[in-house]
Amino acid sequence: MATEERPDLLTVSDVCVDYTSGRRKQAFRALKGVSLEIGAGECLGLVGESGSGKSTLGKAILGLAPVASGTITFDGKDITHAKGAERRALASSIQVVFQDPYGSLDPQLTIGEILAEPLTAAGTRRGAARSAVGEMLERVGLPGSVVDRYPSEFSGGQRQRIAIARALVRKPRLIVCDEPVSALDLTTQAAILDLFISLQRDTGVSYLFVSHDLGVVRRICHRVVVMYHGEIVESGDGEAVTRDPQHPYSRRLLMASPVADPSRQAERRVAWLRLKDQAA
Incomplete structure (x- = not known):
């Protein structure tokens, strides 16, 4: 989808999120100074493998993960540490669609x-x-x-x-879509993606679309951000990032996306293994 200038609705500035575990409460930094913007009526794709931090960022925006440092601003207002009544009031403007349609x-x-x-x-x-x-x-x-x-x-x-x-x-004005089609078969995925596109066209709602699949975000997102180990490694126009990524990790994600042609799929498999070996 083509990129166009849109006024920022959500701004994430240098956000860090820490989780603690074990008896000694050792801290693990899940997000390491992440910054991004989502414009009004825009769909921003957030892509990465499991453990990359993409879902943690969505949770931080929703107030479900504690922000250690940095700021999250929605419509010009700092919501980084919004609690109680302030957070409940945000529910009219920020909503979420979870991955599992059976458990949600x-x-x-x-x-x-x-x-x-x-x-x-x-x-x-x-x-x-x-x-x-x-x-x-x-x-x-x-x-x-x-x-x-x-x-x-x-x-x-x-x-x-x-x-x-x-x-x-x-x-709402913003919906965090946390892997909303990954639990569905391919035909149903396509129908749900078309529905997201149609609803955005009709309502002007913005999406943060979290996914591990560059092929999925190519279809729906105006811009794409790629996360790896809690950091943004590449960002740009959705078409450019999903078809000709520049960062080695982004290229590995592209090679991991399945294609219908068996010959091309075999070539992708070889290329993916080569990139994986180079990264090791």
Whole structure:
């Protein structure tokens, strides 16, 4: 997707996150001075392997990981250490879609109850909440009649549509998408990615799209940031970074992305092994 100038909605400046473990409370630095910006209406891809720190950054933005140093600014306001009522108020502007569509929905609640809960918690009357829920379900490609059904009655792709509807129902300005298609089959992945693109076009919402797959982010992201061991090693236009990456780690990620052609896949496998040997 082409890059264009957009006013910054979220700014992450030199953020470090530490985790402690063991009896001696030894600290592990998961993020090492990370800085990035997300513009209004922009989709920024955050790519890296497991353990690279990409999900930790998403958690820091959501207030789920403690920031040791640096700042996170949303719409000009410092939210680095927002707690309590201030953090709850941010829920109307910042939402999340998790990786697992099976574990992210309460199995004991109906779809209508799941989607209405964030609205009623914010003070919306039940009638208005029901109307908003029906409208949002239709927007994500599900009939309003599913409100009385339970999550167990739906496929993985349908559940992820429900999770997206829940994230959008309060009309946020930013959604952190934490590996939202990695648990889905390829056909369903494509449909959900198309849905994300359509919803962004219609609503103007911004995405931080976390993924390990350069092929996925190429399809949806305006810009891409590559993380390795808690640091940003490459960033730039989505098309450029995902098709012709410059950093050796980014090139290894590209070689690891599957392609449909067996011959090309074999060539990629050889190239990936060569890059891996060079990095060792």
